[in-house]
Amino acid sequence: MxxxxxxxxxxxxxxxxxxxxxxxxxxxxxxxxxxxxxxxxxxxxxxxxxxxxxxxxxxxxxxxxxxxxxxxxxxxNTKSLDEVDDVHSPMPNVQSSMETREEISLVRSLMDGLPEVQRTIMLLRDIEGKTYQEIAQALSISETQVKVYLHRARTKIKEKVKVKMKN
Amino acid sequence: MDYKYIEQLLERYWECQTTLEEEAILRNFFRQADVPASLLRYRQLFNEEDKMADEHLSEDFADKMLRMIGEESTQPHSRGVKARRLTVVRRMRPFYRAAGLVAILLTIGNAAHQSFIDEEETTASTQMAETIPADSIEGIKAGSPDKQSAALAPQPLDTLDAFTR
Structure with a gap:
């Protein structure tokens, strides 16, 4: 180097x-x-x-x-990599802080409510523009796992946005 | 306008099949004001990500880190000596100050000296007044000019002897 x-x-x-x-x-x-x-x-x-x-x-x-x-x-507490599938129970501290910050947008609160590993991967991909390989290397997981977590995160956001918009 | 391409990209985005370049196209599309109603609900996602990308550390963070590892600041003007253009008046300012100080000291010295001389003169006059005989003063009080001058004028010794005879 x-x-x-x-x-x-x-x-x-x-x-x-x-x-x-x-x-x-x-x-x-x-x-x-x-x-x-x-x-x-x-x-x-x-x-x-x-x-x-x-x-x-x-x-x-x-x-x-x-x-x-x-x-x-x-x-x-944050969730370990094995526990990240629990879609409907975001971290308690995040939930409570979200309730006190009403000005935060729907999407922001949905993203904040994601399990940590999904949130981190979504940030590295969508905000920092990292490749799947770079994310996999940083988190010491496989590229396939990165895609799986990212897919879950995006799907969750998409579904919730759809529901909220209908209401 | 046909938004089929964007809709296809969006579908691939949800499935994590888009490249970074395609995701940048989507991001740019949702930054524009004119987004069709069918896609409007997803705009907030991309806009929110733009806002998150704009989060920064405080401005002095880099300098603080460099100081912590013993390197110089990234902003030399914040720590170094600043060069300034000096005018003649500004350059002579120390001399003016010194001259002013000397003038003040001289004034104080003269005033002290003068008050010392005045005090000496006052003491001398007081002492002289104490040496004058009391009857002479009585004469002065009586208002006889001859007596006064006679009393005050120094008398030669032989003249005094003639009187006593």
Whole structure:
């Protein structure tokens, strides 16, 4: 990996990592702390940057793990990869925060209510424009799994939007 | 206008069969104001994703991170010395200040010196007044100019002797 430096390669990832941390923690201050910890972690690993195949995927994975740790420490449980099929029960903290923020749009609240892994994949694909391969690498799952989770997320949004619009 | 292509893309989007480029076409389509009623319900999804993409960290975050790892800031003007053009008046300002200070010190010194001289003169006059004999003062009070001058004028010793004889 040539010409890699913190300033030119790692620091430009900050906003992307912030959006990811924000979608997981749902809290700007916590998300900013997560990004700061993530970047410091990447910086500490600088002697191994040459060996890391995809530094961005490494940073995304670190950021996601840190954000999930924040949720666990705060007692705000998130769903494991095995539990993500529960379509109709979004995370309690997300649900309660959604109720207090009525100005948030229907779609935003639907997206916030998705299980974490679906939400993260939808963000990486639809907002950050990542390929299935890049997402699979960052989340350490197969491309097929990425497509399965994304398909579930999009279908859920589509169905809910249809129902809400009919009502 | 025929929206069949968009509808087909949208169907493939839900099935996760679209490429990133095709998804960008959909996103651009839903950004326009003129969206047919049949597709209007999906516009909010793409618009919301646009809003999410606009979330950013605070402006000073990058500088803070660089300081934490011991690198220089990305904004040199925020930490470095700023160059300023100096006019002649501004350049001479220290000399004006020094001259002003000297003038103030001289004024205070002169005033102190003057008050010291005045005090000395006052003391001398008081001492002189104390040495004048009491009867001379009585003479002054009586209003006799001869007596006054006689009392105040210094008398030669031989003249004094003639009087006593």
């Amino acid at each position: 040539d010409n890699v430096s913190f300033r030119t390669t790692v620091l430009p990832l900050s906003d992307r990592l912030f959006r990811l941390a924000l979608r997981i923690t749902m809290n700007r201050a916590e998300a900013q702390d997560v990004v700061q910890d993530t970047l410091l972690k990447v910086w500490e690993q600088r002697s191994q940057w040459e060996q890391i195949n995809n530094l961005e995927a490494f940073a995304i994975a670190t950021c996601r793990n840190r954000a999930l740790d924040v949720l666990k420490r705060a007692g705000r």
